[in-house]
Amino acid sequence: MRHVVKELVRALNLLVTTRRRRHIYSCCDFARKLARLHHVDEEKVTVACLAHDAFRDVPTSKLLRIAKAYGIEPKGMELEHPVLLHGNVAAEYLRRRFKIEDRDILEAVAFHTSGKPNMGEIAKIVFLADSLEETRAYEGVEDLRRLAERDLDEAVIQTLRSKVCYAMKKEYLLFSETVEMWNWLLRNKRSKSLIQNDQDGVEGG
Ligand SMILES: [Fe+2]
Numbered sequence: 001m002r003h004v005v006k007e008l009v010r011a012l013n014l015l016v017t018t019r020r021r022r023h024i025y026s027c028c029d030f031a032r033k034l035a036r037l038h039h040v041d042e043e044k045v046t047v048a049c050l051a052h053d054a055f056r057d058v059p060t061s062k063l064l065r066i067a068k069a070y071g072i073e074p075k076g077m078e079l080e081h082p083v084l085l086h087g088n089v090a091a092e093y094l095r096r097r098f099k100i101e102d103r104d105i106l107e108a109v110a111f112h113t114s115g116k117p118n119m120g121e122i123a124k125i126v127f128l129a130d131s132l133e134e135t136r137a138y139e140g141v142e143d144l145r146r147l148a149e150r151d152l153d154e155a156v157i158q159t160l161r162s163k164v165c166y167a168m169k170k171e172y173l174l175f176s177e178t179v180e181m182w183n184w185l186l187r188n189k190r191s192k193s194l195i196q197n198d199q200d201g202v203e204g205g
């Protein structure tokens with residue numbers, strides 16, 4: 001994986017703006033910290049973070065051409081906003097350029113914007129780091145960072161909540177995957193607390 005990291009860094013120098021590079025590296029720093037704290041593969045997290053926005057600054061017409069060459073058919077909101085293809089294109093780039101078939105890395109990259117239900121730990125970390133890295137500044141971000149260091153799942157819920165609230169305030173459209181992710185997270189949280197209550201009941205009884 002080390003050569004992948006090296007090559008990705010080189011590719012980023014050509015593909016993205018300086019500002020975007022700062023975001024990507026900051027994202028890597030925070031994601032690696034979370035990976036260490038939550039015992040998740042740090043190298044995979046690094047590769048996913050480096051790749052996630054590699055195509056974010058590619059002009060729309062070029063992005064659409066690359067997507068077509070990769071066999072990615074724009075659908076749903078991607079038709080209205082082709083920039084949303086950048087995650088999917090980056091995941092396909094990893095597969096084609098580096099023969100990466102690791103599903104956890106690929107889903108983390110492809111779904112970093114929308115999120116999705118049933119996401120793995122690497123995808124959760126990339127999703128969080130994308131919104132919480134050090135260059136991000138908005139009300140509550142500091143608390144969310146601390147929460148992410150303590151409790152990954154709860155941080156994903158609260159970060160998603162903040163993103164959805166913001167999108168609603170701005171009257172942005174929501175991805176269906178985002179809504180499904182929200183429902184999945186809450187169902188998991190409820191079943192966890194039911195199990196906890198059952199255990200408490202048994203211990204108490
Ligand atoms: Fe992105």
Ligand SMILES: [Fe+2]
Nearest residue numbers: 023052053130
């Ligand atoms: Fe990003």
